[in-house]
Amino acid sequence: MESSGNKIVLGVTGSIAATKSVELLRLLRRAGHDVHVVMTPAAGHFVGEAAMAALSGHPVAAEQFDFDADASPGFTHIDLSDSDLLVIAPATANTIGKMAAGIADNLLLTAYLAMECPVVICPAMNQRMWNHPAVSDNVGRLVERGTILVPPERGGLACGEEGIGRLAEPRVILERIQDLLGESRERDLEGVRVLVSAGGTREPIDAVRFITNRSSGRMGVSVAEAAHARGALVTLVAANCSLPVSPGVNRVDVTTADELRQALETAFDDCDVLVMTAAVSDYKVSVEEATGKIRSNERKYLHLVQSADIVSALGSNSNGRMVVGFAAEYGEDGIGRARRKMREKNLDMMVFNDISRKDIGFETGSNEITILLPDDDDYFVSRTSKLECAHEILDKVTSRLT
Ligand SMILES: Cc1cc2nc3c(=O)[nH]c(=O)nc-3n(C[C@H](O)[C@H](O)[C@H](O)COP(=O)(O)O)c2cc1C
Structure with a gap:
């Protein structure tokens, strides 16, 4: 469905699944959304800023303190705060933990705290990390506060192991986003x-x-x-x-x-x-x-x-x-x-x-x-x-x- 063009911030963190965020970005753009990519410093090890900038049509925001006074007054996290949705895909255990604790030591985390729009997290990690009580507690705290969780799927993981931890498929994440934005929910119970x-x-x-x-x-x-x-x-x-x-x-x-x-x-x-x-x-x-x-x-x-x-x-x-x-x-x-x-x-x-x-x-x-x-x-x-x-x-x- 062609959308009315919501402003979406796509947060990308340092998981091997960051390569899938390129596909998600493509799907969001195809659905008509205006997507701004914010990468954590660790994400840069897994996916190139150039690809994200080219596909989104906007420069990638990554460094909190690396700004050009003419182009940007250095308040990127505030500039992003009028967005309709923040989706973090993939979301690492590290980023999830910091979000739960309110730590803001990179641009994505600072923007997260400054935003009032719905937040979607799509975790991706090894299954033992996903099952760790610290991660469970942190995810629970975020969900408790209204964060929308697109849970990881079961399957073969990048580390060669098998279990729950794979990033949800980009098409599943897109469906969830369109649900939230009221764009896709089928009225399949009409009159029931x-x-x-x-x-x-x-x-x-x-x-x-x-x-x-x-x-x-x-x-x-x-x-x-x-x-x-x-x-x-x-x-x-x-x-x-x-x-x-x-x-x-x-x-x-x-x-x-x-x-x-x-x-x-x-x-x-x-x-x-x-x-x-x-x-x-x-x-x-x-x-x-x-x-x-x-x-x-x-x-x-x-x-x-x-x-x-x-x-x-x-x-x-x-x-x-x-x-x-x-x-x-x-x-x-x-x-x-x-x-x-x-x-x-x-x-x-x-x-x-x-x-x-x-x-x-x-x-x-x-x-x-x-x-x-x-x-x-x-x-x-x-x-x-x-x-x-x-x-x-x-x-x-x-x-x-x-
Ligand atoms: C090859 C490799 C793959 C990784 N994959 C994941 C992952 O899928 N999920 C995760 O939570 N952490 C993963 N990590 C660890 C994170 O990159 C690390 O915790 C980092 O500090 C995350 O930073 P960020 O949350 O700011 O992006 C991986 C590390 C390496 C070296």
Whole structure:
């Protein structure tokens, strides 16, 4: 698609994959964008400035202090701050770490701190570097702050090893950029009625206390936003979720598991797809006790009764509607348990995430999921933003809608 010509800064860092940034630059230019290349000093060992300058039509900015007072007053990092997007491809472990820490010891890093536009990082490195806790933490911190991650792919690495660490293909990075700039997202859910549950329920113990869980609602809100962007008519039933949603999403706020069940039962008849991300309390306190206020010196035994299994009830009465469940499992064979739950609850799809991992899932902006389908192989989505996970889930939904 020919674009309206956004100003994009392409940051290139010192990875062997920097040669692929030439292809990305070519694709961005062909898509009509005005691309300014900023290279770290290390990037110059892997790719030539001349090629980047010729292909972009602009001089390459590389040296923070090497400026000609006539041509440039030395504020390149500020000049770049009116850009529409910063994409760093490839992004080294070093640059990612410095971005996370706010270190600005080269032009690219200084420009990064001075920019207010969306930032995309496309890491590339050896798989042991990618799996190192320091790198995981740094990527997590950036994603948490809203940086968009185009995760590295699995495959043969330049060092001769095999694993996750290859720079994503330039065409994949381009698609993600066009998504962000609102240029490419196919409206493949136009008119489809998508019901999403999000957040965590609260079960009162007394008038002031309650039992709840750590779900922030971010995954459900991401599914709702992604479906809305793809043209779906979205209803979001949000349990104790403080996150905002787009005005076009029909939002129903609830507190308890019973309220969530009632709201979902009401909306279920009018939906084509239910995506059940809400974390529903399995137990509630028996009604007689959940009133008044327990005194602090009072010895109290709580009688817990089981809440209804909402997704199972809806999955068993789906009448052709697609029901997608979420299984947050802890410890060994989580995938096996998630797959069994999918069968027992009559679901069309189950999204598994491993909650024993501290860096993904609850209260974070990123997730790593495996999408399970009854008659297909497991589909693994390596750690990325929850919005990207939502699109991956919806890709599977659209491919199964008749
Ligand atoms: C041949 C070679 C290949 C390298 N490839 C990578 C890589 O793919 N990813 C990475 O994070 N670092 C890689 N490095 C290390 C970085 O170049 C080094 O950490 C450098 O300080 C990065 O600087 P920058 O982030 O400012 O560009 C490589 C180094 C060499 C010598």
